[in-house]
Amino acid sequence: xxxxxxxxxxxxxxxxxxxxxxxxxxxxxxxxxxxxxxxxxxxxxxxxxxxxxxxxxxxxxxxxxxxxxxxxxxxxxxxxxxxxxxxxxxxxxxxxxxxxxxxxxxxxxxxxxxxxxxxxxxxxxxxxxxxxxxxxxxxxxxxxxxxxxxxxxxxxxxxxxxxxxxxxxxxxxxxxxxxxxxxxxxxxxxxxxxxxxxxxxxxxxxxxxxxxxxxxxxxxxxxxxxxxxxxxxxxxxxxxxxxxxxxxxxxxxxxxxxxxxxxxxxxxxxxxxxxxxxxxxxxxxxxxxxxxxxxxxxxxxxxxxxxxxxxxxxxxxxxxxxxxxxxxxxxxxxxxxxxxxxxxxxxxxxxxxxxxxxxxxxxxxxxxxxxxxxxxxxxxxxxxxxxxxxxxxxxxxxxxxxxxxxxxxxxxxxxxxxxx
Numbered sequence: 001x002x003x004x005x006x007x008x009x010x011x012x013x014x015x016x017x018x019x020x021x022x023x024x025x026x027x028x029x030x031x032x033x034x035x036x037x038x039x040x041x042x043x044x045x046x047x048x049x050x051x052x053x054x055x056x057x058x059x060x061x062x063x064x065x066x067x068x069x070x071x072x073x074x075x076x077x078x079x080x081x082x083x084x085x086x087x088x089x090x091x092x093x094x095x096x097x098x099x100x101x102x103x104x105x106x107x108x109x110x111x112x113x114x115x116x117x118x119x120x121x122x123x124x125x126x127x128x129x130x131x132x133x134x135x136x137x138x139x140x141x142x143x144x145x146x147x148x149x150x151x152x153x154x155x156x157x158x159x160x161x162x163x164x165x166x167x168x169x170x171x172x173x174x175x176x177x178x179x180x181x182x183x184x185x186x187x188x189x190x191x192x193x194x195x196x197x198x199x200x201x202x203x204x205x206x207x208x209x210x211x212x213x214x215x216x217x218x219x220x221x222x223x224x225x226x227x228x229x230x231x232x233x234x235x236x237x238x239x240x241x242x243x244x245x246x247x248x249x250x251x252x253x254x255x256x257x258x259x260x261x262x263x264x265x266x267x268x269x270x271x272x273x274x275x276x277x278x279x280x281x282x283x284x285x286x287x288x289x290x291x292x293x294x295x296x297x298x299x300x301x302x303x304x305x306x307x308x309x310x311x312x313x314x315x316x317x318x319x320x321x322x323x324x325x326x327x328x329x330x331x332x333x334x335x336x337x338x339x340x341x342x343x344x345x346x347x348x349x350x351x352x353x354x355x356x357x358x359x360x361x362x363x364x365x366x367x368x369x370x371x372x373x374x375x376x377x378x379x380x381x382x383x384x385x386x387x388x389x390x391x392x393x394x395x396x397x398x399x400x401x402x403x404x405x406x407x408x409x410x411x412x413x414x415x416x417x418x419x420x
Contacts, residue, residue, distance in 0.1 A: 010198075020155050030263060043244065045250055102175055122357065125354075148331050233401075235360055244371060252317050277300075281297075302388060339353050342356070
């Protein structure tokens, strides 16, 4: 078996199994439902995606400079990724043994565990993406992420049926503990898959630079690369426009007095949309560019919020999760891949991944919290309208002000490099 095929399978299993784990602990369905059972107010329910997105986004740039000094990324990943996996088991133990007695303490500890999971993941993101970029050519990365997500979606769809059954038959909070145990099993298998990747070692590595000096280079980079600057601005508006997504489940459960098992149905519908998206968007990203994929995803996000405002019944509201799943697919396929193509050299890829994620941290963190405050102050529907306005603004910016980097001089060079 060639190294390329071996790495496609190993990296795909690592990524796919981790995504299945996030189905068992979905920030859009399972975690909000668990928090609501614990008695959390809307602002704390909004803190779930806020904490998770802060973890995924904020640390990357602070790790990127160190990542560029490493010729071997895999040992660094294997050492630290343990700490983004163990917290799933801790959450399961909390659900089984402390949720009923100390719901407030449990909620706080769950938020801490989510921050550990995502914080370590964000810290490792530049190294993981550089590992993928060195293992896979530019022109197959979209399909790699799409296929990995599609298979994960199929497995996750089956898992969502199990989740719905568990939530219907097992009294809370033990039902949520079982979900978190499922997540623990998946991240454990994911770790094994990552361990067998055959790393393509970098020929050169950057000299160590003090963090302050390294961060001081970023304003100049943004001034030189205006296309990247406009892209980050459009992404910031889009992320702010996603504030509604963390409240879809809670709104529907309350608006139609639905049973807790409906969260499993919503998860299944979200995965259906995600699977539909990944069947097509990976090919689109490889052949037409990742900007078009992200445009599709932002359109779906705006559509989901529009449907949430207009849906006349619980059944019609299910379309919200199909559209939301399509938006998730677009982000999974292209949000990081497009940053690799913005990078002018292979050595600079960790910096572009780090900058492109860390720059989004303020909006990614604040938007769900603002959404929760708005929901408490003026109601879910008014918050949905604010969310929709930001989503549309980001969509227009991406459509009119951002060029696909692959179609420029640097993008063409990246494609030629991948074919060499």
